[in-house]
Amino acid sequence: MKDDIILTMRGICKSFPGVRALNNVDFTLRRGKIHALMGENGAGKSTLIKVLTGVYSMDGGEIRIEGHDSPIIIRSPQEAQNYGISTVYQEISLCPNLTVAENLYIGRDTSSTVDWKTREKKAGELLEGLGIPARPRQQLGSISLAVQQMVAIARAVDTDCKVLILDEPTSSLDDNEVEMLFRLMRDLKTRGVGIVFVTHFLEQVYEVSDQITVLRNGELVGEYEVDKLPQVELVSKMIGKTLDELSTIKNKKAPSGEAEVLYEAEELSSTESKKFDFHIDKGEVNGFTGLLGSGRSESVRAIFGADQVTGGIIRIHGKKVQITKPIDAMKNGIGYLPEDRKRDGIIADLSVRDNIILALQVLRGMGHPISRQNADAFADEYIKALNIKTASRETPVGSLSGGNQQKVILARWLLTHPEYLILDEPTRGIDVGTKAEIQRLVLKLAEEGVSVTFISSEIEEMLRTCSRLIVMRDRNIVGELTGADLTQERVMSTIVGRGDDHE
C-alpha cells in the first residue's frame, strides 16, 4: 500500500501578514487516484496548491515525492515541474493566437532548432491518445474553453507528470464539457497520474473523486474516502457546523398584491436587451432566471442603466423618472452588484475602506468628501456586520478571497441604504457558508422593506430566496412563476427548448 503514495505533505505552515493561511496541514496523494481538495473560500486550498507548485515558499513542514528519498524544497513553478508536479489553472494560461501544437511545445525547447513537422505529428498522437477533439494546426482561440483546458492538461501530462493539479477546471464549462473533462481525468488515472482536484461543485466531487481532503480556516479537517462520506456531512465539515442552515432558508412571503409597487418599467430596452416590462414591490424578492445568455443579466443592467438605455418608461413610487446611466439609478435608490466582480465590481488596488464607501461617496458628490474618520467607521461597521475576513480596512481589496470581495461590494451598496438592490450572481464562485450568509442577508433586507432582484445560475438558490421568478429565454421573458409554481420542474419546463441540457 505504501508504494502507492506519490506525494506527501506534512505539517505545512504558511502565514501572511495578519493571516495564518495554513496551519499544520497534511495532504497525501496516491498513484492513479483523484483526490478532491475541498474547503470554503479562504480555507487555504489555493495557498496549499501554491506552496506545492513553488509559488509561495512554506514557513514550515515537509514535502516528499516519490523517487526522492529526502524531503524536497520547491522554490519555483519550474522546479515543481521538474519534480513532476504540473498545474492547470481555472483561467487558461496558454496563448490563444498560437496553434494547438505550438501551445503544447512552446517553452519546452531543449534545442535551438525546431522541427515543426515532427512536433505536429507528435502533438496529433498525443491529442488522439488522450481523446482530445482538437487538431494540432488549429488556432487555440478557435476551440471551446473546455477543449483548451484539455490541451493545457495534455501539455502538463506530456511533461512526464506524476502529480496533476486541476484548480477549479470546471467553473466555466457546461455539463457536456464537464463530462468530457471527466473522461480525460479517468483516463489519466489509469495511466497512474495522481490528480489533485480543486472545485466548489459537490456533485462533481462525488462523480470522479476517490478521496477528499477538507480544509477549514487553514487547518486540516480530515481526509476521507468518498464513498464513506455523505454529501451533507462533507458540507458540514467544510463550514464547521452541522448544517441544515441552507435548507432552513426560505422566503415564506407570498406576493400579496397589496404591497406598494416600488419600481415599474414599461417596454424598457437597452442596446443589449429587448423590450420588456417589469415591476417589483416594496420588500419583494424576485429573480430573473434562464440559461446563460438568456438575457437575464442584460435585463437588470438595463434597469440600472449599466448599458445604454434605448427606450422605456420608468416609474419609482409611481413617479416617472429618467434612468439612463448608473448615477441616475443610484440617485433613485437603486444598487447593483454586477455579475463579473473583477471586471465591474472591485477597485482591486484600493483599500477595503475606499471600496466600501465608493458608492456613497459618489452619491454625496465630488465636493462633499466623506471624512477619513467617518469612512473608517463605515468600513469597520460593515466589516463586522458582514463578517468580512480582511487583515484590516487598509488592505487592498484585490488580495481578499472571492467571497470576501463580494461582501465588500455588498457592503458598498448597503451603505447607500438602497430601496432596491439588484444582485447579479452574488454567490458565484463562493463557498457554501458565504452563500448561506448572503441568502439570509437578502431575506433580512426584504423584511426591512428593501426590494431585491436576485439572479443566480443555481435554481435551487433562487427558489429558496425569491417569491416570484421571471423566466427568460433568448432574451425574452417567457413566463412568471409564483407560489406553488416555484419548483425546479416548473422552471425547467418554462425554460424548455434548451432544457435538455439538464438531467
Added chain:
Amino acid sequence: MTMNKKITTKNFFTNNSQLLVPLIAILLLLIFNLIRDPSFFSIGVATNNNGDPVLQGNLISILNGASELVVISMGMTLVTAASGGQDISVGALAAIAGSVFVKVIKSGGTISPALVLGAFLLCSLVAMIFGCFNGMLVSAFGIQPMIATLILFTCGRSIAYWINGGATPTVSSPIITAVGSFIPGVPVPTPILIVILMAIFFGLLFRFTTLNLYIQTVGINQNASRLNGIHVAGIKLLAFILLGLCCAVAGVIGVSRLSLINHETILLNIEMDAILAVAIGGNNLGGGKFKMLGSVLGAYAIQALTITLYAMKVPSTDVKAYKAIVIVLLVVLGSPVVKEAMARIRRKLRGRRSTALAKEV
C-alpha cells in the same frame, strides 16, 4: 504616548514605502555632496542689485531651479494616474502659455500688477483649453495619451512662434523680475513660493473634493467606476485640464526668470524629466494609485542631481550621460523585482524578531 508615536512613524513608512526611493536618492546626493564639499550646504544671505537681502546657496538653487519641473510633475501625476498614460506635450504647452503671457503684457502698455495677473489668468485659460483638447482626444475618442499629446508636442512650439510673430520679445519690468527671482523684501526666491502655492492648491483640492479617490478609481477600473456613477471621461478630462494649468504656471515662471520668451528653448525636454519624476516617485506609469508627494520628491531628486553634477564642474555636454547612470540606479531600485526582494528581507527580519520574542516569552 511614545509607543503611539513609534507606530505612526512606522506606519508612515509602510504606507508610503513608494516615497523611499526618491527620499533615499535625495539623501544620498546630499551626503555625497557633504563629503565632497561641506561648503555645498552653506546658505548665505547676499544682497542683490536692488539692495535687498536674498538667500543664496546650492540648496536654494536646487529648490529654485526645480520649480517648473515640480509644478509640471504634479499635473503629470494626475494624468498618469487617471489615464494610464503620459502627456508629452507639456513643454510645448508651457511655451504656448508663456507666449500668450508675453503677448498680453506686450500689448498692454504700462506693466502693472493687474496686467500681469490678467496675463497669467488668460494664459492659464489658454493652456487649460489645450489641456482640454488633449483630454478630449484621450477620454472621448479613447486615443492613447502619448499619441494624443504627440499632436500638440509636434505643433505646440509652432503655435507659440505664431503668437508673437516669430520674435523672442523681452518683457523687462520689476514685476516680472519679482515673479522670476525675488520679491523685494522677501529673501526666498519667488518660484519656490509659487511651488508652495501650487502644493497648497492641490492639497486643498484633495482635501475638499473627492478628486483623489476618483482619479485612482478611474485609473484602476473604468468599468467599475462607471457602474458606481463616476463620470470616467470627465475625470480624465479634468486631469488634463489641471495639467494644462500646471503648464501655464511653469511657463510663466520660465518666462519671468529670463524676462523673455524663447519659444524654441523654454522648458525644452521637460516632458521627459516630468515623466521620470513621476516614475522615480514610485507611481505606476500604467495608472491607478498615486502619491503626488512622490513625484515632487522625484523632481527635486532630478534637480539635485543636475546641480551636483554642475557643482562638480562636469562639462555640460557630459552632464546628461552622468545623469543617465544615476537614473538607471534609481529606476532599478524602484523596480518590482528589487521591491519584492526588499520585502522578503524585511519579512525575514521581522520573522526572526518575532520568534526571538516568542522565545523570550
